[in-house]
Amino acid sequence: MKNYVIESLPDYFKQYKKSIKNPKKFWDKVADENFVWYQRWEKVLNYNMHEAKIEWFLNAKLNITKNCIDRHLAPRGRKTAIIWEPNNPDEPAQHISYNELYERVGKMSNVLRDQGIKKGDRVSVYLPMIPELAVTMLACARIGAVHSVVFAGFSSSALASRINDSETKLVITSDGGYRGNKVLDLKSIVDDALEKCPTVEKVLVVKRTNNEVTMKEGRDMWLQELLDNAPVDNIPTIMDAEDPLFILYTSGSTGKPKGMLHTCAGYMVYCAYTFKNVFNYQENDIYWCTADIGWITGHSYILYGPLANGATTVIFEGTPNYPNPDRFWQVIEKHQVSLFYTAPTAIRSLAKENADWVEKRNLSSLRVIGSVGEPINDEAWHWYNDHVGKKKCPVVDTWWQTETGGIMISPVPFVTPTKPTYATLPLPGIQPVLMDDKRNEITANQVDGNLCIRFPWPGIARTIWGDHQRYIDTYFSAFPGKYFTGDGALRDEVGYYRITGRVDDVIIVSGHNLGTAPIEDSINLHPAVAESAIVGYPHDVKGNALYGFVILKETGETRIKENLAKEINFLIADTIGPIAKLDKIQFVSGLPKTRSGKIMRRILRKIAEGDFNNFGDTSTLLNPEVVEEIKAGRIE
Numbered sequence: 012m013k014n015y016v017i018e019s020l021p022d023y024f025k026q027y028k029k030s031i032k033n034p035k036k037f038w039d040k041v042a043d044e045n046f047v048w049y050q051r052w053e054k055v056l057n058y059n060m061h062e063a064k065i066e067w068f069l070n071a072k073l074n075i076t077k078n079c080i081d082r083h084l085a086p087r088g089r090k091t092a093i094i095w096e097p098n099n100p101d102e103p104a105q106h107i108s109y110n111e112l113y114e115r116v117g118k119m120s121n122v123l124r125d126q127g128i129k130k131g132d133r134v135s136v137y138l139p140m141i142p143e144l145a146v147t148m149l150a151c152a153r154i155g156a157v158h159s160v161v162f163a164g165f166s167s168s169a170l171a172s173r174i175n176d177s178e179t180k181l182v183i184t185s186d187g188g189y190r191g192n193k194v195l196d197l198k199s200i201v202d203d204a205l206e207k208c209p210t211v212e213k214v215l216v217v218k219r220t221n222n223e224v225t226m227k228e229g230r231d232m233w234l235q236e237l238l239d240n241a242p243v244d245n246i247p248t249i250m251d252a253e254d255p256l257f258i259l260y261t262s263g264s265t266g267k268p269k270g271m272l273h274t275c276a277g278y279m280v281y282c283a284y285t286f287k288n289v290f291n292y293q294e295n296d297i298y299w300c301t302a303d304i305g306w307i308t309g310h311s312y313i314l315y316g317p318l319a320n321g322a323t324t325v326i327f328e329g330t331p332n333y334p335n336p337d338r339f340w341q342v343i344e345k346h347q348v349s350l351f352y353t354a355p356t357a358i359r360s361l362a363k364e365n366a367d368w369v370e371k372r373n374l375s376s377l378r379v380i381g382s383v384g385e386p387i388n389d390e391a392w393h394w395y396n397d398h399v400g401k402k403k404c405p406v407v408d409t410w411w412q413t414e415t416g417g418i419m420i421s422p423v424p425f426v427t428p429t430k431p432t433y434a435t436l437p438l439p440g441i442q443p444v445l446m447d448d449k450r451n452e453i454t455a456n457q458v459d460g461n462l463c464i465r466f467p468w469p470g471i472a473r474t475i476w477g478d479h480q481r482y483i484d485t486y487f488s489a490f491p492g493k494y495f496t497g498d499g500a501l502r503d504e505v506g507y508y509r510i511t512g513r514v515d516d517v518i519i520v521s522g523h524n525l526g527t528a529p530i531e532d533s534i535n536l537h538p539a540v541a542e543s544a545i546v547g548y549p550h551d552v553k554g555n556a557l558y559g560f561v562i563l564k565e566t567g568e569t570r571i572k573e574n575l576a577k578e579i580n581f582l583i584a585d586t587i588g589p590i591a592k593l594d595k596i597q598f599v600s601g602l603p604k605t606r607s608g609k610i611m612r613r614i615l616r617k618i619a620e621g622d623f624n625n626f627g628d629t630s631t632l633l634n635p636e637v638v639e640e641i642k643a644g645r646i647e
């Protein structure tokens with residue numbers, strides 16, 4: 012990343028100012044000087060923030076894999092691109108060089124093409140954290156197919172709805188996956204899902220666990236057999252800047268998941284630029300992001316951002332505490348990781364363990380440590396800084412979203428003084444603004460507001476797949492002319508931002524975004540349930556946990572409540588995934604409602620937290636007596 016490395020605080024302010032004064036010129040130069048293009052753009056930006064129409068680098072032609080692989084072959088072909096660390100520490104790690112990555116992606120691209128996948132076709136990927144996951148995504152990008160990675164913890168119905176929404180033609184999965192002491196049965200989940208997915212023609216299966224699987228004649232094929240016969244070279248498909256690169260589903264506060272669509276050029280430029288600056292990336296760094304590739308963090312900062320910079324990126328199959336709670340620290344020591352990026356929920360759970368687990372490992376290779384996914388509380392920040400960074404590594408608390416494509420607000424290490432619980436300053440090109448509920452801009456300090464962004468940046472999602480109106484309604488309508496993030500934030504005297512949490516009905520549990528509506532929908536599928544409401548309450552490891560209030564039908568239900576609670580959680584695990592299971596379920600006779608019939612979630616949230624004194628204005632409450640009942644029955 013030439014010329015655009017932020018070197019000091021005055022340099023940050025200088026670059027920031029330049030980027031705001033003339034964003035087009037700023038991104039024009041970043042894009043021009045750091046990537047390979049088949050054809051330059053005719054115009055840098057076209058946008059309309061009311062219609063949510065955003066286009067960057069118009070008519071430019073490129074292929075992201077040429078930028079992530081081919082151009083590195085001459086200068087660093089033998090350098091390791093991917094270090095794969097398996098779940099079991101006794102299984103050897105794999106070091107995949109850029110040369111080898113070129114070969115593996117080339118073969119995979121040819122396999123996909125042989126299976127009839129063409130530019131624009133959707134491919135759903137349901138794989139554990141194995142090299143084939145990265146190779147498949149890159150192969151899709153190389154031939155212009157649109158990948159839709161579905162986190163391998165989602166249930167078969169969640170997978171089916173994502174496959175159907177994207178009208179996927181081909182699915183790639185494995186015979187199984189290892190995570191900690193569990194073996195995941197991915198192929199049978201896919202088999203279940205596909206009963207309801209008419210668009211899928213082919214399924215390619217990677218061998219990982221040797222689980223016994225059923226292969227459906229004419230549909231399912233073992234990937235290795237196809238790879239063995241595939242040629243290596245594959246000429247990348249020439250893509251337009253605004254051609255789709257991938258779809259990634261994220262939870263909404265209502266209804267079905269939103270397929271966020273990212274396009275080729277802007278996404279590439281933005282995640283490569285932010286990777287370089289937010290991690291102070293240098294050529295000899297070993298970089299490790301612990302996220303799952305099934306989330307945006309994995310897309311942008313395990314795969315595309317690091318590879319576009321020619322970095323060495325670690326892909327880890329396992330979990331933080333298997334076989335012991337020093338697994339992260341052991342991997343850092345083993346591979347001499349210098350840049351480390353993880354989530355507050357992992358930090359909090361590891362901080363609960365005996366400090367010896369972290370102290371007895373040599374972490375001296377670390378230079379920068381990062382956090383992402385949810386607000387990092389003061390205690391976790393300090394534990395991370397003291398025990399992992401040894402007070403020598405800047406902690407970068409990076410705020411961003413699936414929708415933003417890359418990091419938006421974050422310290423720049425060795426440049427921005429950090430402040431616990433503050434994501435600090437916007438990166439160049441990003442113009443945050445805080446709005447009150449009456450749509451006025453908040454200029455005062457320390458006032459909580461709705462976090463919006465005033466001007467487009469190259470990494471912003473372009474639409475919700477198949478539903479542009481929903482894209483406009485969700486992100487561009489609440490504060491007309493601005494992108495609304497759904498997060499609350501405040502600003503301190505020096506302009507640092509602190510993200511205070513979601514202001515909509517999305518709850519972040521262990522860093523996973525969960526919409527209340529889809530969970531309530533799945534609870535309501537239970538024949539004994541009449542109605543339900545879900546709220547989040549603070550949890551010392553997960554950040555938030557879920558509390559469900561459930562009304563049963565008047566059917567003389569005689570089963571014991573514990574069994575019903577278990578069934579409800581089974582149902583949630585089955586329709587969404589185990590990550591959405593409720594920690595507490597309270598059976599109630601009614602829910603606090605306004606006269607217009609809206610559930611007053613604010614009250615339920617307070618009760619779940621155990622705070623009975625700050626219910627706010629309850630004058631519009633239709634049924635105050637039910638509040639007393641719910642208070643009395645609260646589950647500790």
Ligand code: 6R9
Nearest residue numbers: 383384385386408409410411412413498510
């Ligand atoms: C990258 C990612 C997005 C939501 C976002 C916000 C929360 C992410 C955060 C943070 C406070 C941070 N979030 N990073 N909150 N501080 N550093 O996580 O994307 O899965 O789409 O979640 O996560 O609430 O709106 P995604």
